[in-house]
Amino acid sequence: MKEKKEKRFMKSSLFEYFNYFLVLSLLVAAISGGALYYSSSSLLWRDAIQNSSNTLQLLKNGQEIVLAEVDKAMESVFLDSSFLHYMDYYEQADIYMQLQLRQRLENVVLSSDYIHSVSIYYTSSQLILSSLQGAVPLSGFQDKDFIRSMAGQTPSKSLVRTRFLPGISSAKEETVISMVKTLPIINAGTPSAYVVINIKGDYLAQIMQSLNTNPDVQLIVTDKEGHILSQKSSEDEMSDTSELISDLDISQFNGSSGSLMTKVRGIDTLVCYVTSVTSGWVYTYMIPKSVVTHSLHLWSRMTVIISVMAVVLSLIGSLLLSKRIVNPMNRLLIMMRGTDQKPDDRKAEHAKEIVQIERNVSRLMDQNRDLTTLLKDYEIQSRNKFLQRLVCGDEQISPQTMDRLTYYGLSLPEKGSFVVVLVSMDQYTKFSQGIHESERNTRLLQLSEGLQEEAFVKQAYQGYLVEAEPNEMVLVLHLDKEEGALDMLPDSLRTWLRQLLELLCKESMMTFTIGVSALHTTIEELSDCYQEAGSALRQKLVYGGNTVIYYEAVRPDTGIVMYPMGLEKQLLTHFKTGNREGVVSGLQEFEAHMIEHHSRQIEVVRHYFLQLFSSSLRCVYEIDANLGFQPVIQQLRHTDLLEMETMQSMVSYMQALYELVLDQLEQKRSLKNQELADGITAYIDAHLAEDLTIERISEIFTISTSHMRKIYKDETGMTIKDRVSERRLAAARTLLGDPRLKIQEIADQVGYLTVQSFTKAFKMETGKTPGEYRAELLRVNA
Structure with a gap:
């Protein structure tokens, strides 16, 4: 009987369905598992590369911010020619200038929290000017070995090394990053001097430690030659970092950033890198491949569970389809439907389904409308950026460029007669501050639409309008063959521009200035047109606002030497930094240039001095727009320069301008420094019982400790530490007059944290202990 039962079971539908479902379940599990494994590994890999790139970018940004502050602090050394001629003062025994230059060098170190020391090595005399040791011969300099090692080199940009300073100050146990530059910065052959800037090495280590990375990740910062500047890795791998760098070929790094898979010490490793353009440093992020794909190993552990689930599902499916369970369930459902459900209920359910379908359709339509709006906005943005690049010269003209113009509905030929018109609103700053942002945007949009209607509808010009700056509307016009046949602008265009200016002023109740370029014959010259229109617009200072200024009326005559932009930049750099000697020297060089090239062209000289006047006033607002220079600037008018007949009088006028502004600037800065010193003193008086360390006070007033020390000492003649001690002891002397207070309570x-420290400080100040002082005070008052 048992054998017959086994045969009947083998032939039953239950066993057949079980086999079918088992094979199907295992096949689905294998396909879905493989797909999930592949997609998960790809996602983990992309996330690892993205996270490493973000980490390296944060590290690079932090380093470049610090190096930018160091370069800013060192500007006074590289831009001051006195340091280059220090050996002349040394040979002439000019003690005053030697002390002045050493003090300036020390001030550079004090002005930055990141610079440890600065040394200047003069190659011809083997002399060192150091912020720590002053002027010493190379043989007596404590860091002479490093100086000798780099003296024979001629670095193209800068030499960078991380090292220990030999027995200098507190850096005996600290690393510094030494950067070597030359004086002068641009030289041929052996430079006159080397400048060694020792940057505190802990800043880069602190930035790296602050980054939250996997314990198996190694962060390494090297220079272009592969020398390690800083690193972050586990303690076991610290000693092997140099071997690791030797295994890793930095020459494989292509471009400014990227990633690659390579073997490091025999282990498959993901290596990501970012190169700093400014410093040339290479930031490397390394993580073993096994760490990235660790979570994928869980799939192998789930294999058994998935197989068991496949068997269970197969059994359940075979039971259902073999009708051993389905038939009783069908009978129960038929009985329930036949007795309980009514026709009205079926209609209500049908109506609900229709309402739900309508809602879903409506939701889909709304989503499509939102997507259409986004696509339109993106299309407009893309068009404006393309047209901006075209007029600014950032777009290279090619057949694709002309096709894109046609796509945007602009039929502009490659050759023809082109002119650029810049429309600028006078007193835009006052206009933007006086109204709400939404209203301002509405008015600017109305202005843009009005310009397009006037130019492209009523006048039927070909071209386009784009906003290059918040206060500048750029009209690119293509003139007809008859109008652009001559080199000069047609009279019809000039007449229309005058009418346009009157119309704009009338409709907006504001004044405008229009700059117009010369005619150009190709679309590639649109950038030249834009620059010419901008040059004409900048002459508003001379010609006044509410006018049309043509480039052909303000451009320099043929054969005249161009305006000395380099001398102006150097002069205004000294002006921004408050260097009076540099301003005088720069103005003298500007005058010498005028005498050399334009001694008989007084109109050219007057024009160039007007441009220097305009740039100087713009520089005043760049220094600080809130310093209140308006009353000072109102005293200075460009018409005074127009009335002067000699170059000497123009130079004297510009010198008076600089002196007036620098005096005002020093007065404002002195007032700010005094307010800061008074605020620190008031804070000390109000918080005697709290933490009054210099670091805590600098956090309260958001200023660097070195800068705060210098300002407070200059303004009060006393250090912050002495001020805290003075105010605490003065308060203690007052409290000692109350016999109810204990010495511990007064401390x-x-x-003061302890009675002992309070007693020691009090006795050092008064010569008596607090108890002796109280006894004497009570005896006198008795």
Whole structure:
């Protein structure tokens, strides 16, 4: 009987369905598992590369911010020619200038929290000017080995090394990053001097430690030659970092950033890198491949569970389809439907389904409308950026460029007669501050639409309008063959521009200035047109606002030497930094240039001095727009320069301008420094019982400790530490007059942690202990 039962079971539908479902379940599990494994590994790999790139970018940004502050602090050394001629002062025994230059060098170190020391090595005399040791011969300099090692080199940009300073100050146990530059910065052959800037090495280590990375990740910062500047890795791998760098070929790094898979010490490793353009440093992020794909190993552990689930699902499916369970369930459902459901209920359910379908359709239509709006906005943005690049010269003209113009509905030929018109609103700053942002945008949009209607509808010009700056509307016009046949602008265009200016002023109740370029014959010259229109617009200072200015009326005559932009930049750099000697020297060089090239062209000289006047006033607002220079600037008018007949009088006028502004600037800065010193003193008086360390006070007033020390000492003649001690002891002397207070309570109220430290400080100040002082005070008052 048992054998017959086994045969009947083998032939039953239950066993057949079980086999079918088992094979199907295992096949689905294998396909879905493989797909999930592949997609998960790809996602993990992309996330690892993205996270490493973000980490390296944060590290690079932090380093470049610090190096930018160091370069800013060192500007006073590289831009001051006195340091280049220090050996002349040394040979002439000019003690005053030697002390002045050493003090300036020390001030550079004090002005930056990142610079440890600065040394200047003069190659011809083997002399060192150091912020730590002053002027010493190379043989007596404590860091002479490093100087000798780099003296024979001629670095193309800068030499960078991380090292220990030999027995200098507190850096005996600290690393510094030494950067070597030359004086002068641009030289041929052996430079006159080397400048060694020792940057505190802990800043880069702190930035790296602050980054939250996997414990198996290694962060390494090297220079272009592969020398390690800083690193972050586990303690076990610290000693092997140099071997690791030797295994890793930095020459494989292509471009400014990227990633690659390579073997490091025999282990498959993901290596990501970012190169700093400014410093040339290479930031490397390394993580073993096994760490990235660790979570994928869980799939192998799930294999058994998936197989068991496949068997269970197969059994359940075979039971259902073999009708051993389905038939009883069908009978129960038929009985329930036949007795309980009514026709009205079926209609209500049908109506609900229709309402739900309508809602879903409506939701889909709304989503499509939102997507259409986004696509339109993107199309407009893309068009404006393309047209901006075209007029600014950032777009290279090619057949694709002309096709794109046609796509945007602009039929502009490659050759023809082109002119650029810049429309600028006078007193835009006052206009933007006086109204709400939404209203301002509405008015600017109305202005743009009005310009397009006037130019492209009523006048039927070909071209386009684009906003290059918040206060500048750029009209690119293509003139007809008859109008652009001559080199000069047609009279019809000039007449229309005058009418346009009157119309704009009338409709907006504001004044405008229009700059117009000369005629150009190809679309590639649109950038030249834009620059010419901008040059004409900048002459508003001379010609005044509410006018049309043509480039052909303000451009320099043929054969005249161009305006000395380099001398102007150097002069205004000294002006921004408050260097009076540099301003005088720069103005003298500007005058010498005028005498050399334009001694008989007084109109050219007057024009160039007007341009220097305009740039100087713009520089005043760049220094600080809130310093209140308006009353000072109102005293200075360009018409005074127009009335002067000699170059000497123009130079004297510009010198008076600089002196007036620098005096005002020093007065404002002195007032700010005094307010800061008074605020620090008031804070000390109000918080005697709290933490009054210099670091804590600098956090409260958001200023660097070195800068705060210098300002407070200059303004009060006393250090912050001495001021805190003075105020605490003064308060203690007052409290000692109250016999109810214990010495411990008085010490706590004035900020001393222990009675012993309070007693020591009090006796050093008064010559008596607090108890002796109280006894004497009570005896006198008795």
